[in-house]
Amino acid sequence: MKKPERYVYPAVFTYEEGQEIAVVFPDLDAATSGKNDEDALFSARELLGCVMAGLEEDGEDIPVPTSLAKVPWEANERVVLIDVYMPSIRMARVNRSVNRTVTLPAWLNAAAQEKNINFSQVLQDGLKQRLSL
Structure with missing residues (x-):
């Protein structure tokens, strides 16, 4: 319907x-x-x-x-x-956003933060690539 x-x-x-x-x-x-x-x-x-x-x-x-x-x-x-x-x-x-908790090694977290990497954007980009979207 x-x-x-x-x-x-x-x-x-x-x-x-x-x-x-x-x-x-x-x-x-x-x-x-x-x-x-x-x-x-x-x-x-x-x-x-x-x-x-x-x-x-x-x-x-x-x-x-x-x-x-x-x-x-x-x-x-x-x-x-x-x-x-x-x-x-x-x-x-x-299109609403949802929160997800991710686990990653501390050294990787520190390196990403040092470079001011947006974790959400990287995860979205990675998922889109993996899902061929």
């Missing part, structure tokens, strides 16, 4: 005097916050991308978004539709 390019979910922005703007996705049981509207929007979009990528990766069911008109809200709240473009999120997850 083809994964959708874009997800759109309602989020409830809550405004309290002297506090960050709280953002809750009722359909996803996820929340974040922001210093102002723009920051809250960016945080919401980033969270939506992370949550949806995680659900896809784990093979879990994707919840159906609640209609904007059916999301309950209070006087100090606003319901906003948040969208996320998934191809870029998926690509970023494919």
Whole structure:
């Protein structure tokens, strides 16, 4: 089954005097916050991308978004539709870095450090060569 390019979910922005703007996705049981509207929007979009990528990766069911008109809200709240473009999120997850611990002789470590060699880059280059990539 083809994964959708874009997800759109309602989020409830809550405004309290002297506090960050709280953002809750009722359909996803996820929340974040922001210093102002723009920051809250960016945080919401980033969270939506992370949550949806995680659900896809784990093979879990994707919840159906609640209609904007059916999301309950209070006087100090606003319901906003948040969208996320998934191809870029998926690509970023494919290209994310992971940490690996390597063991090498102390003399080799010292010689490499003396020459300011970037261990990560050398390992990446070596693996690409070994794997013919």
